[in-house]
Amino acid sequence: MQLPLPTPAHADRGAAPLRAGQVLSLSAEAAAARAALGAAQLNDRMAQHTASCKICSTALQSMRARATLSRRAAAVLVAAAVGVLAGVVVPGLLAATGDAAPAAAAAARLAGAAATLLAAGATLAASIARKLEAKIAEFVYVEFSHATNE
Numbered sequence: 001m002q003l004p005l006p007t008p009a010h011a012d013r014g015a016a017p018l019r020a021g022q023v024l025s026l027s028a029e030a031a032a033a034r035a036a037l038g039a040a041q042l043n044d045r046m047a048q049h050t051a052s053c054k055i056c057s058t059a060l061q062s063m064r065a066r067a068t069l070s071r072r073a074a075a076v077l078v079a080a081a082v083g084v085l086a087g088v089v090v091p092g093l094l095a096a097t098g099d100a101a102p103a104a105a106a107a108a109r110l111a112g113a114a115a116t117l118l119a120a121g122a123t124l125a126a127s128i129a130r131k132l133e134a135k136i137a138e139f140v141y142v143e144f145s146h147a148t149n150e
Contacts, residue, residue, distance in 0.1 A: 044141055059139070063135055073122075075122075077122035078118075084114055088107070
């Protein structure tokens with residue numbers, strides 16, 4: 001495919017239009033700059049874009065707040081599950097003797113189910129926090145390779 005380049009230098013030379021591969025390749029100056037900076041500095045998305053982009057920096061702040069909230073929710077839910085197990089289930093099962101045994105056992109099973117739901121909620125909140133942290137990392141740094149770019 002031929003792509004015309006509407007630049008004065010191209011028009012003055014009367015050269016044939018460049019192919020897409022030639023247009024998209026790095027110039028010698030760009031290749032030298034890449035070598036001088038190194039991949040880490042070139043792929044630093046925070047310095048290159050996020051810090052100066054109002055939309056991205058606002059999104060990053062929002063994601064950080066949601067990740068913090070998710071981590072705190074996970075911690076609270078784990079603490080609640082442990083509290084239910086320690087405060088209701090274990091004492092209820094230990095005290096389940098005599099005439100009150102069936103009622104105490106039923107209460108302990110119900111509390112055990114509640115503790116299971118709390119633990120599941122904690123797992124979900126922790127999973128959400130991990131996914132948000134992975135997205136947050138993309139605002140800061142992303143390794144890029146043309147070979148893996150699809």
